Amino acid sequence: MDVEKRLIVNSGKGNLLNELVKSLKECESFYFSVAFVNFSGLQLLLDSLKEGQAKGVKGRIITSTYLNFTEAKALHKITTFNNIDLKVFVTDRDIGFHTKVYIFEFKECYKVIIGSSNITQSALKSNIEWNVEIISKYNAAFLRDVLKEYDTLWKSSVNADKRFIDEYEQFIKTLTTEHKVPNLIFENSEYIVPNRMQNRAMENLERVRAFGESKALVIAATGTGKTYMSAFDVKAYKPRKMLFIVHREEILKKAKETFEHLIPNRGITFGLLTGNHKDHEADYLFATIQTMSRYYTNFTQDAFDYLIIDEAHHATSPTYQTVLNYFKPTFTLGMTATPERSDHNNVFELFDNNVALEVRLHEALEDELVIPFHYFGITDIDEVDLSDIDIDDVAEVTRRLKVNERVDFIIEKMTFYGNDGVKRKCLGFCASIDHAKYMSEQFNVRGIKSIHLSGEDSVETREKFTKRLEDDTDELEVIFTIDIFNEGVDIPSVNTVLMLRPTNSPIIFIQQLGRGLRKHEGKNFLTVLDFIGNHSKTFLIAIALNGSRYYDKESLKVAIATDFANIPGATHIQMDEIAQERILAQIDQENFNSMKYLKDEYFEFKKMNEGYIPYYLVDYLKFDGAPDPVKFIDKEKTYLGFVGKTEKDDTLKALLTNEVFEKALKELSSKLPLKRIHEFVIIKFLLKHDNISIDRARREILKFVKEVDDDTILHAFECLNQDYYDSSQQNRTVKLCELENGQLYKSNAFTSLLENENYLSYLEDVLVYGIFRYEKEFKQDYYGVPHFKLFEQYQMIDAALLSNYRKTHSAFRGSGLLANGNEYFLFIDLHKEEDIDESINYKDKFIDQQFFQWQSQNSTKQSSERGKNIIMNRQRGINLHVFVRKYKELDGKTEPFIYIGTGNTVEYEGEKPITVKLELENEVPPNIYTEFVEKV
Known part of the structure; x- marks a missing residue:
């Protein structure tokens, strides 16, 4: 048998991109024929093609003008490789061009991959594609036929020289400007349906309301469709009157348009309450908090059935609180991308700790709520040495990064990898204002129009330059900044992000990455260039990219070695060999459970918390990329004990001198992370009630899960009664509940603890955090008995x-x-x-x-x-x-x-x-x- 066959599909097991990269590394020559080539796919192959060029590997590529899908930009890029000959099969109305074949020549055989995939990011990584790999000896009849057909195509195609590509590019531009193809999406509101995230949120909101709850919070990354979700929910709920409150007027008008589009023909009036509009009588009113805070008394307290607060992390402020405490709606929905607030009040508590949905970056990628990104981890130049300094020493880091050779290197890599779209729209994240200023000056000297922005610039100045960056006709290409674009500022059309500072926080890394992930018309992917230095915290990049808050050393190493194959969709992550080895070495040397490492994590998080001590576990729910506080509990038995020790805080330590409180806090903390929610829901109910029956417990538990069986509730009662504790467990814990006649009662010890507000706040914090994290990890599903979730x-x-x-x-x-x-x-x-x-x-x-x-x-x-x-x-x-x-x-x-x-x-x-x-x-x-x- 002289032929071996294998099916290649895009899945968790692998994808066509991996096969092409591997084959390009090992082959002596290659021959491709694909109907079309997009830059989104070509960019993923650039390093392999460059490596082949260095080794003298010869290549031929045939593509076509079929349906005008091939991008001129991709053709121009291919011609920069001197080892590749490029031809284009020019199609007409009668002849289509559908080939997708990749041929690799080795010393003793050929590999032929024939199937359905063109060179696009989706075809190579995420689309449903079938490709057959055939290993064939030189003398096989099949191979002779393939090579003969390829040679025929090659002779029938034209050379793709600069003149040809320029003419093709001009033709495409003419198509899109003078003869626009009509929009084939029939945008009738009846046919716009919720995406997966929106459906999940609406189901959970309906369940929360069914059990008498009147408030809920939805946490979802910017650009994932929170406003649409709220409009869908209002459409289903059908309130008589609705109030939508936001912080910024520009958001308000877009929200009103969304609601009008999704809820037409119901005789509902829509209006604005702003500095310029006073539509008091509208059924569905969209108001800025600034204006509503002046006019809220013009409305009765029960004027609105449904209240929506966008950017709900602002809602803990006095201005919001005045308005929210006045109105008495039937239901209140909060929406936010990040549930944090600088005055450090608890946003979760404001919504009765009912989180209907949380969607962070990696879930947004999985649900295709944001665009894919192509991340390239590039080892920084030797002239930049950060190995012997503290990367928190901003002045010294800045001094060492201000190297002309580094600027040239960055521009070289930007040019090589390119970007989606015609105009580069780039955000460069720097170490300091001085560094940002230096970078913009140097880029301008080299002919790339750039500016720097910081918190010192006015909001008007920032808006002016962001609009210029988004304008395709403006020459501004790059904005260098420090952290003002980490969150809250939206520039949807950004197509390139430069990481130019050493990463010392996964939170900041994810925020900066997220600035370019918003969907935008004509934008297919984000290019991320990360210049990885030799500092001691390089491994934090891997933690950020891995996307799991709950990681260990081994899972991180596997993620790096497999180019983060667990990342969903067409997103692509690759690090060069030196960066990979450096990070793997650091992970090997690091002890993720040492007190030193945990303290470093804690203080870095505290810095993100604007220097405020994060007293509570729920503080760690604020940021995507935050550390897992259960690791702190594992070290000191309670989070309070860890903070008290780390901060050398005698006041916190004093709380734990109450033996009953310490035992109770240790008992609850030892259950984290929860594997069954029942016990915590029951104890949380007992914070405000003296006892609970099986029936009432069932009702409370069903607020969080879809189904529950009575025997498991009874077993939870028995566990809380410590029926199955051994003598040593009973000695070191305090009994919070007593089981009597089928009902669970609050113990005297528990009752006395709850009379102290400090004790209550810390016990409640553990309960709320445990329940929230359970919901996040187990959803609302019923797993039966035994209650095991697959792969947990x-x-x-x-x-x-x-x-x-x-x-x-x-x-x-x-x-x-x-x-x-x-x-x-x-x-x-x-x-x-x-x-x-x-x-x-x-x-x-x-x-x-x-x-x-x-x-x-x-x-x-x-x-x-x-x-x-x-x-x-x-x-x-x-x-x-x-x-x-x-x-x-x-x-x-x-x-x-x-x-x-x-x-x-x-x-x-x-x-x-x-x-x-x-x-x-x-x-x-x-x-x-x-x-x-x-x-x-």
């Missing part, structure tokens, strides 16, 4: 709680197989400790994503009841739940297991131990599978 993290003892085990829960530890009736729990370490008894020869491993090999305990015989239950689990009604972790411990901390679902024994052999082959009922996703099996 668990410890052994969690299996006792979540399977309603009615014996001492601390017995669930130490053994690889634990059982509760017909539920068997297999806890498996893939890598054993080096000093383990050599007589134990484990063979636990993934065979592939669907099958797992596991060995029972050494004492298990096939003829024993346990042995029979394992090897004939399906026939005997035994559920084998499989939990796997890569390492037992990392950085001195016990690692959690990942639940990969149930498995069924399909093969078995041996005695004491029995080796079984399990077929998993759920295929392990590629990103999780890679993390388990990849060695970095």
Whole structure:
């Protein structure tokens, strides 16, 4: 057989881009023929093409003018490579051009990839595409046919020289200006439907209201459609009167237009209440807070059924509070991109801690609410040495970054990677005002029109220059800044972001990245160039890009080694080899659980909090990219204890001298992150009530989840009554609840604690944070009993709680197989400790994503009841739940297991131990599978 075949699709397992990059690195020559080439796809191949040019690899590319989809900009870029010959097949009305073939020549064979993918970012990374890879020897008839056909096409195509491309480019411009293609989107409001985010928010709002709640908050990144979501919800709710309040007038008019568009023909009047408009009688009124604060008494308190507060993080201010305390609507909705506020009042509390939805950057990418980004991590030049300084020393960092050679290097990379669209619209984030000023001066000297802006510039000045940047006819290309565009300022058409300062905060990195991700007409992707220096905090870039607040050393290393394959859609992340190695080395050396590292994280977050001490866990919900405060709890048993120790704050330490309060706070904190929400919902209810029944508990729990069973509620009552605590647990905790006659009562100790406002605030904080984080991670889904979510993290003892085990829960530890009736729990370490008894020869491993090999305990015989239950689990009604972790411990901390679902024994052999082959009922996703099996 002289031909090998393989199907390539875009999925978590891989994509066509990976195959092309790998083949370009290894081939001796290549030949492409694709119907069209867009710059969005070509940019992803530039480094591979450059590497091939350096090695003398020759290439030929044929594309076409079919349907005018090929971009002249992409053709111009290809011609800059002196090792590539470019031709274009010029189509007419009778002849179409549909080829998508990639041919690579190696020393002993050819690789041919034929399928559906053109060179666009979506076709290479995220579209549903089928491509077949065929490895063929030189003498195969198939290969001869392919090469012959390619040669025919090559001869039938014209040379794409500068003159040809210029003429084609001018023709495309003529099409788009003089003969505009009609807009084929039929924009009738009846046919505009909510996106996934909007649907989720509306479902949750409906559930919150169904249980009598009158307020809720939606947190979603800028540009994800919060205003549309609110209009859809109002359309469904049908209030008689509605009030929409915003901070800025320019937002107000857009909001009113959105509502008018989505809610037509209902006899509803829409009006404005601003400095220039006073439409008091409108049914749906859109008001600035500045004007409403002067006129609110002109309305009755119950004038509005539905109240919407946009940019709700402002709502804790006195001006907002005066207005909000006056009106008594049936329902109030808050919307914000970031639930933080400089006066440090709690936005969550303002909305009764009802968060209907939270969508941060990576979820926005997954739901395609923002555009994809192409991130290129570029090792900075040798002349910039930051290895021996504190990167918080802004003056010294600035001094070392102001290097002419670095400016040339940045411009060289900007030119090489290019940008989406005709005009470069770039934000450059700098280390200081002095650095921004220097960069704009140097760019201007080199002919790239630039300015610098800072907080010292007036709002009018900033608006003037942002409008100039967005204007296609204006020569301004770059705005250098420090942090004024981190959040709150919207420049939708930005197509390039330069990271020119050392990253010392994942929060700031994500905010700066987000400035360019807003959708805009004609904008397909954002180019991000990050110039990575040799400073000590380089690894923070990986934490920011990884997108998970809950990470460990191993998952970060795998993410880097796989070019962040877990990032959804057409987003592309690549770092050059030196940057990758530098970051991996830093991660290896760093202990993410050391007090030094945790203190650094804490103080960096405090700096983001404008220097205010973040006293509460909910403070960490303010920012995308914030640290995980549960790590601080793990270190000192309570967050309050960690802050008191870190800040050397005697007042905080004094609170913990009350033994009952300390035990209660430790007890609640030890449950984080929650794996079952029931207990916290019940305790939160008891903050304001003396007792709770099963029926009332069901009603409270159903505010957060779609379904709940009575036996699990009863089990939660029993757990809160400490029925399943061993004696040592009972000694070191305080009992908050007493179970009596089927009802749960608040204990005397708990009641006395709640009389102290400080104690109450810290206990409530743990409860609110636990419930919010549970909602974020588990959504509203019902997982049954045992209550396990696929691919979630668990410890052994969690299996006792979540399977309603009615014996001492601390017995669930130490053994690889634990059982509760017909539920068997297999806890498996893939890598054993080096000093383990050599007589134990484990063979636990993934065979592939669907099958797992596991060995029972050494004492298990096939003829024993346990042995029979394992090897004939399906026939005997035994559920084998499989939990796997890569390492037992990392950085001195016990690692959690990942639940990969149930498995069924399909093969078995041996005695004491029995080796079984399990077929998993759920295929392990590629990103999780890679993390388990990849060695970095």
